[in-house]
Amino acid sequence: MATPANGVEAEVVLFESLAALRAAPDDSLRGKITYVGHAMKRTQDGSSYGHFVRLRSAGAVEAGRRGAIATLIRSIGTDSHRMPHTGNMSYSSDVTPIPIAALSNPDADQLERMAQRGQRISIKLTLTPSYTGVVESGNVVAELPGSDLADELVIIGGHLDSWDLGTNAIDDGAGVAITMEVLRRIKEAGLKPRRTIRLVLWGSEEVGLLGGYAYADKHKDTLRNHVIGTESDFGAGRIWKITRNINEQAKPVADKIAELVEPLGIAPGSNSARSSGPDLSPMNAQGFPGFRFVQDGSDYFDLHHTPDDTLDKIDPAAMDQNVAAYLVFVWMAANSNVSDWGWPAEQ
């Protein structure tokens, strides 16, 4: 934990973006606290997150490299509530670690207004995080065993871990519930799939996809048994689009899935989705074909990693729509004649 700045009052130097901070000369922020504002833009598919989150990831390193004693950032979030958004960040071995903290959007607005009036701003920080050491996590795995193609896997799931501010209904209670419900309904209906349907509730997603990497490592000799799959980890909004990255052979079954879920309000998207979700991305990096149901995340980053991530934000009807789409996908993928959705040829 880097908290040497606690209780020290220091002048605040404001930057508009991570790029502006990076343009500051080395050592130019000696003894200062930096603030970087860069208001995240709302998108339906959440695609702006990757761009804006770099400020949280890299802010401490970039400010520390230039001599700052701490850095504040505008929360990576789209709401206007007085709750900062937490999340993962990184240090670099060649830069002294300094504290980083996020301001809620209204507090960031206020700081920027003060600066715009020409006020000199100094801040005394008191941050109270503590490092609690390394603990063990785990992936929880459940299966509906297949019949004639039992060695082949269709894999779905959500992640079990979460930030500790809310009850984490949307990140990722929703994904866990949607995908567990899919297996429950198939089992309840007394149906037996040809391929094995594997549910993985991932551990330690938030701190760096540790469960995903551990899974890919543990199953490295049988990764190609994973025919297709996807993770539900973008809240509880309705699915509105399918993206995928599959071969010609799998196109008929994928198109049939798209046709069957269209009445749920879901439209086909591109065939260039390299990811099947965060915890499957280590497998995607090795060639696992991509498939995603894209949920409406217009309000996702209002709630993401805040105390506001609670059950009241979830519409049960939208959860039902997700379950229905996943059921179609899982059942079709587990029973079609297609076993190769696009793994590259073995080297």
Next chain:
Amino acid sequence: MATPANGVEAEVVLFESLAALRAAPDDSLRGKITYVGHAMKRTQDGSSYGHFVRLRSAGAVEAGRRGAIATLIRSIGTDSHRMPHTGNMSYSSDVTPIPIAALSNPDADQLERMAQRGQRISIKLTLTPSYTGVVESGNVVAELPGSDLADELVIIGGHLDSWDLGTNAIDDGAGVAITMEVLRRIKEAGLKPRRTIRLVLWGSEEVGLLGGYAYADKHKDTLRNHVIGTESDFGAGRIWKITRNINEQAKPVADKIAELVEPLGIAPGSNSARSSGPDLSPMNAQGFPGFRFVQDGSDYFDLHHTPDDTLDKIDPAAMDQNVAAYLVFVWMAANSNVSDWGWPAEQ
């Protein structure tokens, strides 16, 4: 301050409403912590507040009377954010004071879900309020002096004090800004009204209309000089309705005001508005004719008395609309031939 329950873990007894709590027998809650849920309903005119706020006002007395050691209530608010709403409450001389605290709506939901599952709930409260003693407040008064009818007053204003969680942009920075701007624009235009236009920025509204009562008392011999007026204290939403309580003689000028503000999207309401706003209500009680511009408060109780009451919640265009309506009202009232809008005949 009543904090004897701090650190004591006690069983929670849930009630659906203040009426249900009142129906519990005396002494039936000995040693317990009560929780009363009663979710406030959203209305455009905010009229439901009077009904629901009784839970906050009377909750500690009603629970204490029955032997409870503390009471929790569902916040008097319409949002779904993890911020409880604060506000005024009362003790009674015949009941031992006990602590009262509000839960945010999502936390209240969670508590109620636990109870619905049949879980026995106990809570250990740690509350940290302190009584800081009596301090002096004040009303701030400014005037644009009148000409031939200078002794007659048209009175507007907002209140200066606020709860300490947010910056209180809507309660009541907006009302202060709207009514100050009205005087500024008249002055800037070089106009001189016939009657004196008095701006009062009220002190100590939140703790019981103390500024309003002090004003009515201080000016008790000249109250009838106050021809008409109104307070802006319902946020920064657009005005959509006029209500009033005036005599036949004032109807033509009031109707002319209504006609002039109609293009701003404002419709005439009833002639039964007994209040001219919280701080003028002590004068209304003595016969001061009522007049109010009713603002859209659909989101007012999302923000009211929470950390979320900040400037980003205000739409400048809505503020302009308010200023325009107040300008019409103030200028017409200050210059018409009508000096009697409906004070009752003197006894």
